[in-house]
Structure formats: C-alpha cells, structure tokens
Amino acid sequence: MGIRIITEKLSVKNPIIVEGFPGVGLVGSIAAKYLVQEIKAKQIGFVQSNHLPPVSFVFEGQIYNPIRIHESKKYNMLIIESEFPVPGDVVHELGDAIADWSKKIGASKLICLEGINNPKLKNKPSVFIASSGNKKDYGIEQVKSGYIIGVSASMMLRAKEINMPGICLMVESHVGYPDGMAAATLLQKLSNMLTIKLDVQPLEKEAEQFEKQVKTLVEKAHEIKTMSKDGKVIYG
Numbered sequence: 669m670g671i672r673i674i675t676e677k678l679s680v681k682n683p684i685i686v687e688g689f690p691g692v693g694l695v696g697s698i699a700a701k702y703l704v705q706e707i708k709a710k711q712i713g714f715v716q717s718n719h720l721p722p723v724s725f726v727f728e729g730q731i732y733n734p735i736r737i738h739e740s741k742k743y744n745m746l747i748i749e750s751e752f753p754v755p756g757d758v759v760h761e762l763g764d765a766i767a768d769w770s771k772k773i774g775a776s777k778l779i780c781l782e783g784i785n786n787p788k789l790k791n792k793p794s795v796f797i798a799s800s801g802n803k804k805d806y807g808i809e810q811v812k813s814g815y816i817i818g819v820s821a822s823m824m825l826r827a828k829e830i831n832m833p834g835i836c837l838m839v840e841s842h843v844g845y846p847d848g849m850a851a852a853t854l855l856q857k858l859s860n861m862l863t864i865k866l867d868v869q870p871l872e873k874e875a876e877q878f879e880k881q882v883k884t885l886v887e888k889a890h891e892i893k894t895m896s897k898d899g900k901v902i903y904g
Contacts, residue, residue: 763822
C-alpha cells in the first residue's frame with residue numbers, strides 16, 4: 669500500500685490547500701496548527717501509509733493522526749498539518765500524492781508554509797514567495813535564488829509537472845529553536861494574500877507556549893524515528 673489520503677466527503681469546492689510540515693524553526697507546523705485553531709477548521713481526514721511508522725500522537729488526552737487534514741467551509745480551505753518528521757524514503761511519494769490529490773479534487777491552489785534560516789535575524793523577519801509557474805507575487809518579494817527541501821519541494825515540483833498552481837511562502841526564522849514570531853509574520857502575509865480575517869496577535873503573545881506544544885510533539889516523533897526502515901528522517 670502506498671500513500672492513501674483518506675477524508676470524509678468534502679464540503680468545499682475548488683478549495684485552497686495549505687500545507688505545513690516541520691522545517692526551519694518549525695515554522696510550517698506552528699503556522700498550520702495555529703491556522704487550524706484560529707479559523708476553527710475541523711479534522712476531516714488523514715494521510716495513511718505502511719511506509720510511515722505506526723504512531724499516533726497523544727496530547728492533552730486526545731489522540732491525533734501524525735498527518736492530519738482539516739476543512740474550513742467558511743474560508744473554502746483545506747489544511748494539511750503535521751509535526752511528524754517524514755522518513756526520507758517517503759518524502760517524494762508523499763509530496764507527489766498531495767499534489768495529485770489536490771488536482772483530483774479541483775483545488776484552486778496549493779500553498780506550502782516554510783522557514784528560511786537566518787542566524788543573524790534581529791528585526792521583523794521578511795517573507796518571500798516562490799511558485800510552480802504562477803507569476804503572480806501578491807505583493808510579496810520573490811525568492812531570487814535558493815532551494816526548498818522535503819515534502820514541500822516534492823509537492824511543488826509535482827504541482828509544476830501537472831499544472832497545479834503551487835505557491836511556497838517562506839519566512840526568515842531561527843533554526844535552533846521553534847520560531848512562533850516568524851510563524852505569525854508568515855500567517856499575516858497569508859491572510860493578506862487570501863483576503864481572510866486572521867488575528868495573529870494571540871500567537872505573538874503566546875508564541876512561547878505554542879512553540880513548546882509543537883516542540884514537544886516533534887521531539888516525541890524523533891523518538892520513534894528508528895521505526896522507519898533505515899532510521900533516517902527529513903523535515904518539511
């Protein structure tokens with residue numbers, strides 16, 4: 669069995685899909701998790717594969733799938749979020765599966781949330797944009813050169829191959845610890861881009877608490893990394 673994306677019947681049509689996996693500063697995971705919470709998106713599915721270690725997260729007495737899919741009918745949006753470091757031998761297959769599924773359900777665009785390491789970051793971080801073909805920059809500075817790794821890279825490359833509009837938003841962040849402030853900056857740009865109402869002030873105020881939640885889950889995921897075939901994991 670390869671990658672299976674399992675969901676309830678979708679209420680949204682031609683939705684925007686937002687993806688957040690752990691990466692630099694855990695920005696993608698923090699941003700996606702906060703987005704789910706803020707817009708009150710409902711979990712309607714998950715990603716399943718026998719190539720993933722058999723693990724479920726337990727947080728505050730609740731059991732969670734490692735890779736979850738949430739739906740917001742109000743904002744016509746699906747959010748794929750995870751704190752799980754995806755095994756290296758599954759990255760390509762997972763990225764391809766997300767892009768193909770997005771095309772299949774008629775998604776209008778696919779957006780990945782990522783961090784860019786800036787060890788000298790002192791002021792408010794900058795946000796950059798890259799796309800799989802769409803020239804529109806939404807008023808966000810385009811990346812001149814660089815690279816994306818992990819699930820987001822695979823997903824964007826597959827999106828380009830199948831003519832699925834794909835966008836990657838990247839924010840400067842610290843690599844050594846979870847960066848909730850960078851995630852808040854990234855979400856502010858996302859909300860402006862999509863013209864949705866999203867209050868990031870609570871995340872800015874509670875960044876430390878939110879960072880600890882995500883960091884705890886990521887650390888627990890690392891504990892089971894040896895359950896993959898070769899023990900190797902990759903972020904994003």
